[in-house]
Amino acid sequence: MTLALSVKEIATKIEGQFPGSVVEPSQDSLVVDRESLFEITQFLKTSPEFDFDYLTGITAVDYYDYFEVVYHLASIKHNHSLIVKTRCYGRDNPTLPSMISLWRGADFQEREIYDLMGIHFEGHPNLTRIVLWQGFEEHPLRKDYW
């Protein structure tokens, strides 16, 4: 059984490492500040204790006020998993650091989120539309798109 790690413990650990980065350690997911997102995921990936070598998936949810980007992390070695979330405010040009340097699997998923949600991932080498055509202007998965 994949062990869902206790978010509280990780939150305190990360808070020690990167003060002020954890926004809210909720029941099953770790919501972190978007400034320190990359450092935290890097720490989660590289530290031997967690060793999250497998990025199961990335997705984004539009809550009108903010976009919540959800990272499902898993470790094949330890067989445990964690959900990391970050919030990204502003509808015009929301930006987040790209995870592609940590997990190459983020490549198409980030492009898809950019395409459908309109979140920019800084550092992505080829952030273009993936399922819609290049001239398309809107981002259809946003809640205000009809």
Place this chain on the structure above:
Amino acid sequence: MTILNFNLNSIQYWQTLPPDWPGEFWWHWLVFTVIIIGFVLLLVMGFIYIERRGMGRMQARLGPNRTGPFGLLQPVADAIKILLKEDIVPTKADKLVHWLAPVIAFAPVLMVFAVVPFQNGAVLADLNIGILYVVAISSVTTVGIFMAGWGSSNKYSLLGAMRSVAAVVSYEIPLVLTIASVVLIVGSLSLNQIVLAQDIPFILLQPLGFLLYFIAGCAEINRSPFDLFEADSEIVAGFHTEYSGMKFALFYLAEYAEALAISAIITTLFLAGWRGPLLPPWLWFTLKVIIVFFVMVWTRTTLPRVRIDQLMALAWKFLLPLALINLLITGIEVLTLPAALPWVMILANFAIMVLLVLLWSKFFRLGGGRVEV
């Protein structure tokens, strides 16, 4: 050698046929042209039928069975359909080359049959350099294929055409070398005399030669597993991607006519041509041709396709050395072995074939076992 039993009377038969008639040899020419065209067209249709039905059955389905009894008229229906289709020429195509290519691809194939004997002496022109003529004329098809690839102005076509040229140039060499070893035994280049010399079919005297010729022939005429020039899963349809209607029909015809030509030459060179007991010679000939073609269908059904570099490696590293060795051994045998003992030659040749194939299988590795790109 006793196996070289010349039947001069029968060769003179056709030469004495027409002089009483006005027009002299032109009658002979006319009759045989009609026979050849009829034979080729009919057998090509037969081949298409055999291929589609045989393949269907091997693939656990039926194959075409709607047109005519047992679907026999399917090739006719296909032909009519294909002739009625619109002839599309791509805008950027080299129009003249595009138009000329199917003609150049098809005509030489038909010309090959000029020297193939259907029965003793029944041949349009019993050239004394018959097999040389076949080798020379059959390579012209490649020009047509390359013209098609170039003229279509399509990248897939070009890739197919390039593959075709590369492969045909390579495979011509083992092909000619195996023919040479047959010619060495017979002592004549005339196909009729090659047949007449086969009291024992040369497949027994030249087992390795037959194997090499079959493989090289398959590669030359674009049959699976060497069908890379029109590999449908890779380059769509290769050189004839941009062809439709009548021109496509010509390519289609040329493809099967080539298969027929190679089958006919294999039959003539290795399977004793029209010779056989009981049945009339032309029927024997047709039967053998069909059997050879069936083997091609069988391999096509079973085998995956090789890659272009593997195809070239096979030609240069496997077929060429073996063909050379085969030629050498045949030469030694013709010189030293007494003609009265063909069975010694048969046994020796089979042993040599098995030995060589096993040995080369061990030697033969792409890039010496490295993975090459």
Place this chain on the structure above:
Amino acid sequence: MALRTEPFVLNVGPVHPSTHGVFRMRATLDGEVIVNIEPVFGYLHRGIEKLAEERTYSGIIPLTDRLDYLASMSNNLAYVLAVEKLAEIEVPERAEYLRVIMVELQRIASHLIGVGSFLNDCGAFFTPFLYMFREREKVVDMLDMVSGQRLTYNYMRIGGVSQDIPDEFLPALDKFLKQMPGFIDEYDQLLKENEILLARAKGVGILPKELAINISASGPVLRGSGVKWDIRKADPYSVYDRFEFDIPTGTVGDCYDRYRVRVEEMRQSLRIIKQAMEQLPPGAVRSEVPHLLRPPVGEAYGHIESPKGELGFYLVSDNSIAPYRCHIRAPSLINLTALRDMMIGWKIADAIIIFGSIDVCMGEIDR
């Protein structure tokens, strides 16, 4: 004399015999060797994630059929698992077993197509493909018997399955289990040791273990690279923890390994089905679930090992009759990330079989 050469761009697709749908590879070729390749897709984009936001929870099930249309049962299962997790619904035991049987049958059917079309891409002119279609037909017959349709089964329901199996199902399944190993042997006889196939597929398109993990590959692509990671074992859903089966893995991560992993997985699926059939308990197949389900506010991620890889549904509920957000983690899409790494340096003919060995389904990539 130095010949001036220049690379040229070849568009493999969108309409091409071996792209398994409308998929385009923009390949830059140097002669026949691939210098650069860029996958282009989206031709089949139907906006399923957006559509799902407007449908009731049960109305999404037919939508999931249309994701990976070669493995509808698996999609159904992944979705209903996510909803059940979200709404905390108990599923009757018999339904769990039926789900396992159906999903494993579906895995066999999907792998048959995957392997068949891979071999077809290698150039074995439709023979393995048609042989495998013959067996797939038998699976489809059985799934048709249960669900009433041959492709879009729409069989799983939130809290169970739609109907109990008919009486003639179990005898048919039994017969299938007896026949199928022989047929798998036949496929192996046909091409497993074929020299040409070995030459074509061995050592071609190698995906190293570390890269496979880094690239989030899943399913046979990941296992072909030698990673023993199968969600059925790692995070057992439904009743998978009650069955004994092995995870076949490859060693090198080349096309041949992926092909072998798929064939071996079919055998393992037969094992699972056999055990599930023996343990199948009587009882109800569906628990009482309100027609218009309103799950509590929250989110759930349900994932299964679909034939193509890890298929996950991430659902966010706002206590209405439709999900607030429904994200689909499509294995085919993510497995495609590896495409470029595997293909560069190989020839165009290899590119086709590498793409075939990933075994993608366009319905899932574009969604």
Place this chain on the structure above:
Amino acid sequence: MKFERYGIGIAKGLRVTIKHLFHHPVTVQYPEQRLNPSRRTRGNELIWDRTKCTGCATCAKTCPQGVIKIITSVSTEENKYVVEKFEVDTGYCIFCGLCVEACPYEALFMGYAYERAKYRRGELVQANEMLGASPERRPSGYMHPEIAAQLPRQTLLLERITEEE
């Protein structure tokens, strides 16, 4: 290409294909030979039983595609709904069978036949009496076990092969 196996692999493959040449093919000749579809088949258009329908419109609510259009009026004497129009645009129907499953009065059925081509697009929109059951439009046993029991047994490829052997 390595020939370390001396062509044995190729020979094995050739044996399999030649064996199939003498096996009976598995395909059927469709217009002449028809296989019985599944008893639960969700083929053809919907079949609607006017007598059982109460006009509750549960089917229309369930339909994920929204192809069911139902117009009712209230009959005060009988104290029930009267269905004025029950229209299904089968061109949009995805044959998921959710409406049949949802119908509380068992007034809806899936069709049993599988040939449903029409010459005109307008014919795909079917309403009222067109949706009734008839000898050509038999209901299938989807979600109706009592009907399934009467339908002919489904032909299975699984069984046909073994009979032939």
